[in-house]
Amino acid sequence: KQVRVEPGQTTYKPDFGFLVAYGQRKFKVAGGVKPSGEPSVLRRSAAWLKDLLTKTKHDYAVIIAPFISREGAAICRDVGVGFIDLSGNCLLSLEGLYIERTGYPNKFKKPREIQSLFSPKSSRVIRCLLSDPGRVWTLKGLATETGVSIGLIHRIATALENNLFAKKELRAFKLEDPARLLEAWREEYSRRAPKWARYVVRIGSIEDLVAKLKATAIHHGVRYALSGPSGASLISQYMTPTMVHFYVDVLKQEFLEELKADRVPSEGNLLIRVVEQENEFIGSREVKDVYVVSDLQLYLDLWAMGGRGQEAAEELRRERLQF
Structure with missing residues (x-):
């Protein structure tokens, strides 16, 4: 009443x-x-x-x-x-x-246009834009930088403008709301990201495992980059890692055999994901003699973990991304 x-x-x-x-x-x-x-x-x-x-x-x-x-x-x-x-x-x-x-449908589902912004090819453009959110881009310059066709760049720019993520002027445009774009991307990334393959490697510590992974990857010609808490811990102590998230360009049997890695259905101390279009490798850098994915990719992978991973993602965002 x-x-x-x-x-x-x-x-x-x-x-x-x-x-x-x-x-x-x-x-x-x-x-x-x-x-x-x-x-x-x-x-x-x-x-x-x-x-x-x-x-x-x-x-x-x-x-x-x-x-x-x-x-x-x-x-x-x-x-x-x-x-x-x-x-x-x-x-x-x-x-x-x-x-x-209960049972009433979601009135706030993301339009298909927004979902398409984060497809594997389109996300290369989003990744580039968020890496330098204050820059004014020409469509041609963005196409050259990302290797994406000018036609797709035009459609992405239109979708960004329609959803108030960016402002387009003639043949150039600039992000208007990078924070909201990042938040839309993280939700779509969490929904569509492929699962990590889980393994157990019997070894003393996470640091020992990272060192062994690096040496084994070099020995077998495998391109790699750390992500998740193990990657973030090399930049700042957001959380103490209990497992290693490890991107590779190819997963070779001899690589796993040298590691003595046993596949497990859950838990494990080594999570491996094969990169299909090199997107996750974009912006990776060497930190303390180990390759780590970009801050953007770290943020996405930490957020997708949920729980304390999301808390670490927000710490990373405040300290490194700053939008």
Whole structure:
């Protein structure tokens, strides 16, 4: 019957609070607003809000997001928090009041035009643009730099402008919102990235494994680059690696045999992915005598890990990418 917004007043402050009056009962509700309703985001947010209830005088908590799937709804229900999304789904479970609406489709699906920006060939252009986000590019110059046809460059520039990522003037254009473009790319990358092949190599430490991988790759003529936490740890101590993410241009049997690497279905301390179009190698550099992928590729791979990987990705973004 009544909802009144209240500002937070404690150290453990939600994004907003409101009062729900139902009959003679009143409930003080804490709210958290999230730009994404992905399960990994919901797990962290729901746990934080549930913990907040023990530290404040709120009776209940809800998460607000653009869309929350059935899987996300189950996460909220299991933790004991409610949700309201902007696609028509909701869950409120208060004493004497229960409202649940699920099954409404996502109204915020990315247009196909945006998805096409991050196809393997198009992403070469996006990678180039984000590597120097302040630069003004001509279509011809970008085609020369990336090896992509001028026709595709024109379509990409139009799509970027249509989605307010860039501003086009005559035959030149410049990124207007590199941060939002990076965020759109990371979500699409996480969705479509191929899985890593997992192996166990019995060796003393991660440092020993990296040294052995480098020596074995050189011996067998394999191009390589580190990524993930093991690559990021060579640049800054975002997180302590417990495994090595290793890109190669070809996976040779003799390479695996020399490593004594055993394939496993899960876990493992060595994750290998074969690069198909050299995109992941673009911008790779030598750091402490080992090749590491570019900061952009590090960010994408860390984000795709979820959990602490995403926290490390955001640290990398603040310190190195700065947009």
